[in-house]
Amino acid sequence: xxxxxxxxxxxxxxxxxxxxxxxxxxxxxxxxxxxxxxxxxxxxxxxxxxxxxxxxxxxxxxxxxxxxxxxxxxxxxxxxxxxxxxxxxxxxxxxxxxxxxxxxxxxxxxxxxxx
Amino acid sequence: xxxxxxxxxxxxxxxxxxxxxxxxxxxxxxxxxxxxxxxxxxxxxxxxxxxxxxxxxxxxxxxxxxxxxxxxxxxxxxxxxxxxxxxxxxxxxxxxxxxxxxxxxxxxxxxxxxx
Numbered sequence: 001x002x003x004x005x006x007x008x009x010x011x012x013x014x015x016x017x018x019x020x021x022x023x024x025x026x027x028x029x030x031x032x033x034x035x036x037x038x039x040x041x042x043x044x045x046x047x048x049x050x051x052x053x054x055x056x057x058x059x060x061x062x063x064x065x066x067x068x069x070x071x072x073x074x075x076x077x078x079x080x081x082x083x084x085x086x087x088x089x090x091x092x093x094x095x096x097x098x099x100x101x102x103x104x105x106x107x108x109x110x111x112x113x114x115x
Numbered sequence: 116x117x118x119x120x121x122x123x124x125x126x127x128x129x130x131x132x133x134x135x136x137x138x139x140x141x142x143x144x145x146x147x148x149x150x151x152x153x154x155x156x157x158x159x160x161x162x163x164x165x166x167x168x169x170x171x172x173x174x175x176x177x178x179x180x181x182x183x184x185x186x187x188x189x190x191x192x193x194x195x196x197x198x199x200x201x202x203x204x205x206x207x208x209x210x211x212x213x214x215x216x217x218x219x220x221x222x223x224x225x226x227x228x229x230x
């Protein structure tokens with residue numbers, strides 16, 4: 001069973017608009033962390049934001065925020081005021097406390113920002 | 116700059132050959148992870164080392180092996196290479212071996228092309 005699901009393979013958004021990238025996850029572990037990474041066309045993986053399963057508030061990092069809905073098991077990334085440089089592949093990932101130590105990644109969403 | 120160094124950036128080799136990919140983690144990070152990213156498989160976890168010891172194993176082929184040295188750098192050895200091994204290989208590091216709230220910090224990857 002897929003643990004991380006990103007249902008949007010690709011998205012096109014106008015510059016300066018806000019964008020939401022969807023991510024749902026599946027775990028029975030009460031302790032887990034959720035992460036978002038950005039992969040530009042140059043290939044590097046850039047860590048964007050983290051949300052812990054016990055965090056009461058949604059995480060924010062600059063223009064990035066995480067819309068965490070624990071009961072729905074969703075952790076959507078919101079990018080406010082999108083910029084051309086936001087065009088990239090975005091991966092949602094999860095790390096479970098009581099599982100072996102790897103981070104599991106979704107298949108990603110390719111975001112295109114249009115001028 | 117994530118602080119994780121991977122060499123070489125690019126590698127082109129022939130089927131049947133053997134190559135070694137090298138990774139230096141961020142200063143202070145004890146855990147090293149290897150991931151394979153191919154077009155149709157997304158990011159696949161291969162193996163993790165923590166302070167020199169193998170901690171977790173993923174979908175790593177028997178033709179592949181890895182180790183972490185006392186200075187914490189790691190090497191991934193790929194042998195009897197096949198066309199399907201062509202991929203981007205990432206190394207990542209994190210501070211602790213079992214902390215679900217620690218992000219992984221990725222190197223820029225090694226692009227392997229098998230011809």
